[in-house]
């Protein structure tokens with residue numbers, strides 16, 4: 001074959017910095033605080049439920065939009081925790097992770113040239129998936145240390161072609177939890193400009209009350225139910241990211257459009273894992289699971305924060321998620337990628353350069369992202385190595 005094999009939409013999509021850092025981490029035996037997934041076991045009661053589902057021969061295709069048991073469990077959570085009666089038959093769709101729901105949503109709602117307002121830094125899959133669907137990302141920049149945005153800049157990002165607003169709260173990579181006033185502003189713009197909101201709330205159970213942060217689902221704001229599709233991931237909530245059980249909740253009309261795509265993308269998601277997640281959601285409250293999750297993540301956050309501070313890496317405040325951003329300016333590297341390469345190869349701790357989350361990497365502040373979804377031993381091993389990081393090591 002001659003010429004470029006990939007379609008034009010792949011232009012500019014080289015190997016990501018995530019793959020580079022993972023490769024470097026493996027090559028140098030680094031403690032990997034880069035990749036955003038737990039290195040500890042998920043809960044036994046969830047694993048047992050998956051084994052039971054497989055043994056009970058729940059191993060064939062599920063109903064395309066999700067098993068009735070899982071949709072029922074999700075509806076019960078919404079009723080209890082968000083005070084909203086959701087119809088499991090028409091208002092919930094189970095997908096292969098929040099990532100599939102995101103892709104389905106872009107294909108379901110965007111026509112070529114439609115614009116998507118989103119906050120920068122953004123979860124790295126957002127702009128490519130918007131573009132695959134023919135859309136145009138319109139980033140609005142969040143500014144440290146509190147990652148606030150300029151309301152005028154947000155309003156100006158909405159134009160005649162704006163079709164979607166893509167929100168992520170709690171936010172990766174900053175750990176920001178959008179407050180009620182910010183959400184009111186976002187919601188008002190969506191209502192005024194007749195825009196659909198896609199709200200990625202995969203870290204909704206990882207919020208730290210000691211920071212004063214409170215997670216407010218965008219869909220629960222006045223007038224927002226009909227125009228908001230809320231995405232979630234049981235992989236984050238139950239520390240089983242490899243199972244890829246995600247879901248979307250919203251009006252029947254929004255779900256109908258999403259399902260029209262989903263049926264031809266994956267058709268259905270792994271049946272026994274759906275059943276296990278149904279069991280997990282059904283019993284999580286009674287087991288005190290969510291409080292325990294918060295408690296454990298608070299301890300891991302504090303361990304990592306102490307380790308970073310001891311290495312002269314001041315951290316920015318967070319309200320949720322399992323990431324900390326540390327200020328690397330004092331080390332004098334040309335950019336965050338150079339710092340993270342050094343940290344991985346020379347110090348033996350892998351982190352992610354947040355410039356990967358910006359449309360223009362030059363706009364990224366001098367920070368590094370560290371994940372604390374890790375065992376205390378992993379964080380302790382990273383702390384030990386971070387002691388060798390000397391200020392001014394860029395030379």
Ligand SMILES: Cc1ncc(COP(=O)(O)O)c(C=O)c1O
Pocket residue numbers: 036096097098099100123168171172200202232233234235236241244245246
């Ligand atoms: C903001 C955000 N959205 C979505 C996802 C992906 O979720 P899933 O694994 O369910 O596809 C992640 C995973 O890191 C994430 O950080």
